[in-house]
Amino acid sequence: MSILGNRVLRREDPKFLTVGGTYVADLALPGSVHVTFVRSSMAHARVVSVDSTNAQAMAGVLAVYTNDDLGMAKFPTVMGMTNEAMAPPMLASGTVRYVGEPIAVIVAESREIAEDALEQVVVEYDPLKVVIDPVKARTDEDLLFPDAGTNTSFSLDFGGDETLFDDCDVVVELALVNQRVAPCPLEVRSAAARMAEDGRLEFNSSTQAPHGVRDALATFLGLEPDQVHVVTPDVGGGFGAKAMVYPEDIVVGWCAQKLGRPVRWTETRSESMLGLGHGRAQVQHVRIGGTREGVVQAYRIEVLQDSGAYAGFGTVLPFMTRVMTSGPYKIPKAECASVSVVTNSTPTTAYRGAGRPEATAAIERIMDVFAREIDMDPAELRRRNLIGKDDFPYTTPTETVYDVGDYHRALDLALEVAGYDDLRAEQARRRATGDLRQLGIGLSCYVEITNGLPDGEFGAVEVRPDGKVIVRTGTSPHGQGHVTAWSMLVAEQLGVAIDDIEVVHGDTDIVPRGAGTMGSRSLQIGGAAVNQAAVDVVEKAKDLAADLLEADREDIVLNKANGHFHVVGTPAVSRSWAELAETAAKDGNPLFAEVDLASPGPTFPFGTHISVVEVDTETGKVNLLRHIAVDDAGRIISPLLAEGQVHGGIAQGVAQALLEEVVYDLEGNPLTSTLADYSFISAAELPSYETRFTETPTPVNALGAKGIGESGTIGSTPAVHNAVCDAVAHLGVRHIDMPTTPIRVWNAINDAATGDGSAKGGR
Amino acid sequence: MIPASFDYVRVGSADEAIGLLSEHGEGAKLLAGGHSLLPLMKLRLAQPALLVDIGPLRELSYVTEEKDYLAVGALTRHHDIATSALTLSSVPLLAHVAGQIGDPQVRHRGTIGGSICHGDPASDLPAVLLALGATFVARGPNGQREIDAKDFFVSFFEVALTPDELLVEIRVPWPRDALWGFEKLTKRAQDWAIVGAVAVRSGNSVGVGLINMGPVPLRSSAVEAAVLSGANAAEAAQFAAGGTEPSADFNGSVAYRQHVARVLVRRALEKAGV
Numbered sequence A: 001m002s003i004l005g006n007r008v009l010r011r012e013d014p015k016f017l018t019v020g021g022t023y024v025a026d027l028a029l030p031g032s033v034h035v036t037f038v039r040s041s042m043a044h045a046r047v048v049s050v051d052s053t054n055a056q057a058m059a060g061v062l063a064v065y066t067n068d069d070l071g072m073a074k075f076p077t078v079m080g081m082t083n084e085a086m087a088p089p090m091l092a093s094g095t096v097r098y099v100g101e102p103i104a105v106i107v108a109e110s111r112e113i114a115e116d117a118l119e120q121v122v123v124e125y126d127p128l129k130v131v132i133d134p135v136k137a138r139t140d141e142d143l144l145f146p147d148a149g150t151n152t153s154f155s156l157d158f159g160g161d162e163t164l165f166d167d168c169d170v171v172v173e174l175a176l177v178n179q180r181v182a183p184c185p186l187e188v189r190s191a192a193a194r195m196a197e198d199g200r201l202e203f204n205s206s207t208q209a210p211h212g213v214r215d216a217l218a219t220f221l222g223l224e225p226d227q228v229h230v231v232t233p234d235v236g237g238g239f240g241a242k243a244m245v246y247p248e249d250i251v252v253g254w255c256a257q258k259l260g261r262p263v264r265w266t267e268t269r270s271e272s273m274l275g276l277g278h279g280r281a282q283v284q285h286v287r288i289g290g291t292r293e294g295v296v297q298a299y300r301i302e303v304l305q306d307s308g309a310y311a312g313f314g315t316v317l318p319f320m321t322r323v324m325t326s327g328p329y330k331i332p333k334a335e336c337a338s339v340s341v342v343t344n345s346t347p348t349t350a351y352r353g354a355g356r357p358e359a360t361a362a363i364e365r366i367m368d369v370f371a372r373e374i375d376m377d378p379a380e381l382r383r384r385n386l387i388g389k390d391d392f393p394y395t396t397p398t399e400t401v402y403d404v405g406d407y408h409r410a411l412d413l414a415l416e417v418a419g420y421d422d423l424r425a426e427q428a429r430r431r432a433t434g435d436l437r438q439l440g441i442g443l444s445c446y447v448e449i450t451n452g453l454p455d456g457e458f459g460a461v462e463v464r465p466d467g468k469v470i471v472r473t474g475t476s477p478h479g480q481g482h483v484t485a486w487s488m489l490v491a492e493q494l495g496v497a498i499d500d501i502e503v504v505h506g507d508t509d510i511v512p513r514g515a516g517t518m519g520s521r522s523l524q525i526g527g528a529a530v531n532q533a534a535v536d537v538v539e540k541a542k543d544l545a546a547d548l549l550e551a552d553r554e555d556i557v558l559n560k561a562n563g564h565f566h567v568v569g570t571p572a573v574s575r576s577w578a579e580l581a582e583t584a585a586k587d588g589n590p591l592f593a594e595v596d597l598a599s600p601g602p603t604f605p606f607g608t609h610i611s612v613v614e615v616d617t618e619t620g621k622v623n624l625l626r627h628i629a630v631d632d633a634g635r636i637i638s639p640l641l642a643e644g645q646v647h648g649g650i651a652q653g654v655a656q657a658l659l660e661e662v663v664y665d666l667e668g669n670p671l672t673s674t675l676a677d678y679s680f681i682s683a684a685e686l687p688s689y690e691t692r693f694t695e696t697p698t699p700v701n702a703l704g705a706k707g708i709g710e711s712g713t714i715g716s717t718p719a720v721h722n723a724v725c726d727a728v729a730h731l732g733v734r735h736i737d738m739p740t741t742p743i744r745v746w747n748a749i750n751d752a753a754t755g756d757g758s759a760k761g762g763r
Numbered sequence B: 001m002i003p004a005s006f007d008y009v010r011v012g013s014a015d016e017a018i019g020l021l022s023e024h025g026e027g028a029k030l031l032a033g034g035h036s037l038l039p040l041m042k043l044r045l046a047q048p049a050l051l052v053d054i055g056p057l058r059e060l061s062y063v064t065e066e067k068d069y070l071a072v073g074a075l076t077r078h079h080d081i082a083t084s085a086l087t088l089s090s091v092p093l094l095a096h097v098a099g100q101i102g103d104p105q106v107r108h109r110g111t112i113g114g115s116i117c118h119g120d121p122a123s124d125l126p127a128v129l130l131a132l133g134a135t136f137v138a139r140g141p142n143g144q145r146e147i148d149a150k151d152f153f154v155s156f157f158e159v160a161l162t163p164d165e166l167l168v169e170i171r172v173p174w175p176r177d178a179l180w181g182f183e184k185l186t187k188r189a190q191d192w193a194i195v196g197a198v199a200v201r202s203g204n205s206v207g208v209g210l211i212n213m214g215p216v217p218l219r220s221s222a223v224e225a226a227v228l229s230g231a232n233a234a235e236a237a238q239f240a241a242g243g244t245e246p247s248a249d250f251n252g253s254v255a256y257r258q259h260v261a262r263v264l265v266r267r268a269l270e271k272a273g274v
């Protein structure tokens, strides 16, 4: 019997549930000093002077450094695609461009002293015009980087076919905002650095990509990669925002080098709300056309991406939006054009889905508007346009090749679980009686791309003479449960007990290479690498067993029930893994295999989510009653972990639809920099989910698995959003931008009642 | 998120606390549950030189029934009020409101006294106690005095206590036949009210309170007068926003808050049998 597909409990949990995890801030680092960053209180200003005299004079303050002291290069462009002039410096250099931008670093004997010293640093600013609205930024009226001559940080302009909608009977348009959100991992950013006795830099980091941190530190600090040793202890979430290296990380490393003392830094939540990259932040304009019978013929999306103050990873998110332009639908003509601009706000970055949720949100929202326009049930419209299961591999108009899927099956199952017809009947009843609490039903059919980056991954399996198995992986889990899943894969191949397997990750000395954990890549590439290494180790073991049992290699079999090798037909005479490992060790050739698996290419998970909400039409308050998720991530190795990913993903997706938004005032002051103001969702706002999986194995990788890390977020947001809009559609509301907070929903209802049916319900 | 440095004393008696307040004046601050004060200190918006921790004064944590009122010790935590059998049977409204404050952590630390003395118009208990016509008992160097709830909330985050006074008891009158309604609009369960409304009615008396509709918690006398003159809930609720000056922020414009106040007052009145 295979262990794969079973609900194996997380091996990680006993520790977290008893003694708790060990995060960077928990590490003992004797003799360490603390750094804190002087951050800009202005959104856009010339820094006239930074006077740290008083701070430096304080007892316990070692130093205050500015960018001039560091003398380091700026960050490079993102994949050569972004505007070079807009690359972020380590610390602000001459100009500050967002509230929270680091200007100087204070090093002190304690964190408390560092915080006190912060109040003694006087920064003199000369205010510049603040650009906070990306639409305004695009006009280039006021520039963040005068040398660049533009605010445009990146653009993609594909297509532009004037005749795109010529054959369509019905064309509808929609302008929508995919609002800026904060990833809010429970563990904020944190780093600790020290020069080890051997002269190497030892760096502890709360990151999703330890090898990326190692390489960046080496580059900026003028070291060879092997002179840097990065270790990630437990990491309390990242959601994409910890996939990249931040200036603060480099500065912490630099301070350790400069001062020869161990240095540590843990940001506060308020700093994290401004310093950790934000996600989403797109203004979209979409257009869809088709027949009155509900055949969609053409679709175009224009994306205005907010980069924030510098051209970081967020700048290129539209690239991923473009890849998923036409979603799960067979649309003959589809285009995506995008422009990214800088604004005086926190730089944007990858956040759970990173460009794909934005694509899904756009097309799913306008599908509903189109359905209403032609008076067709939104489920029926979707059914008529989904790509059929016999159409794969399917190449979209934006040249993405979807591997495999059965989109109709997911839709049908979701409708069945939801009891769709009954829900519509209940909705009709409430509409007819003018109930103050209206019911909304929202659908979202999605397809997304996972393992979309070209990197391969490292995996190794070693069997020790004591029978223990050591697995090393280049992925860097921070909540996902790789220790459990990789153990399952290895147990399956080797026939050993899960408890005899140790999974090692997040140490660049022990794991030589790795791309890390992001983009829902880990199982299909990192897990697959480990799986391959396990297969290779079994092959090596067969050689040894053949020698010991004096038999033909071809006749050696592994009994996976007990982890013993024997000659076919004579199971009584066998050799255990431990015996083989011992022999191998004596030969000076440990029983070991390592693999650098090249990426076999991306996969495309899909599914249908249905959300049921109740809207209090007098106050605009939305109550989420039910959320049904049918997801297909190919073959499910660990249903427990997959469900966990879906659950968390739904929570974050619902949060975007209903609650979360990073808000700035017109001067660029953040209004949501604490969790009292930023509406981070909690269990109290969420119902128990109804989740189902369909399994359509992908031919792309050996495991048949697709990624599941982000689909919960991608599928849920539009379903909830559509449900809210659906609840009040009969009142004349066409669209409400996210987050659909009480004030927005009420404004939309009110605007519709007073005649302006296109009201968007802004605040 | 790291407070400025301060001195800290954990007191053994109310008199010791009052003595310290008298001695240190404005520089000293009482610390009860800390759930309003500590966040301000962490953001360095408050930098008291001395924290006088009254947490150990368990003798100020109680709910007892007196002849005309329910007596609640100032240091009684929200959770204890919400779950006290006495509160549930004699002033169920108070238990209901206390049980909805913030989240479980907040309710296990925050105290009724802290909630009142903080003077935040967005807090729930002040408006409720106002509508109920509660009396607050303060103790200072010269002994005790009683303050009517209607005289207590002076302005935004300012209450009628002198810097050397300690709130010790809250007296809540409760007619046996009272009907009540409490309505609170929040984005999340743990949030402060965008707007809240409370209504209590018994015989020919009525009390209506508003949360977060101005710089102080409000009692809506216009609504009360309308009810007393025979208006139904919907009619009376039309007066709910009159004279209010709610703040405007991204959770609600002035017009929205005033609209919601009318809706919630109507609903609260309906529940209170109006």
Ligand SMILES: Cc1cc2nc3c(=O)[nH]c(=O)nc-3n(C[C@H](O)[C@H](O)[C@H](O)COP(=O)(O)OP(=O)(O)OC[C@H]3O[C@@H](n4cnc5c(N)ncnc54)[C@H](O)[C@@H]3O)c2cc1C
Binding pocket: B029, B030, B031, B032, B033, B034, B035, B036, B037, B038, B074, B075, B100, B101, B102, B103, B106, B109, B110, B111, B112, B113, B114, B115, B116, B117, B118, B122, B123, B124, B125, B161, B165, B166, B167, B168, B190, B191, B192, B193
């Ligand atoms: C996340 C969160 C959510 C919350 N949500 C809500 C909500 O929905 N509704 C709501 O009403 N409240 C809410 N609160 C506030 C909560 O109720 C607080 O606990 C309460 O307002 C203050 O009580 P405390 O005992 O913590 O006071 P502290 O923070 O200790 O003190 C507050 C102030 O009162 C003074 N003080 C305290 N006790 C006395 C006394 N006996 N005599 C004189 N002065 C005194 C202190 O000096 C200080 O100035 C929330 C708080 C948090 C952190």
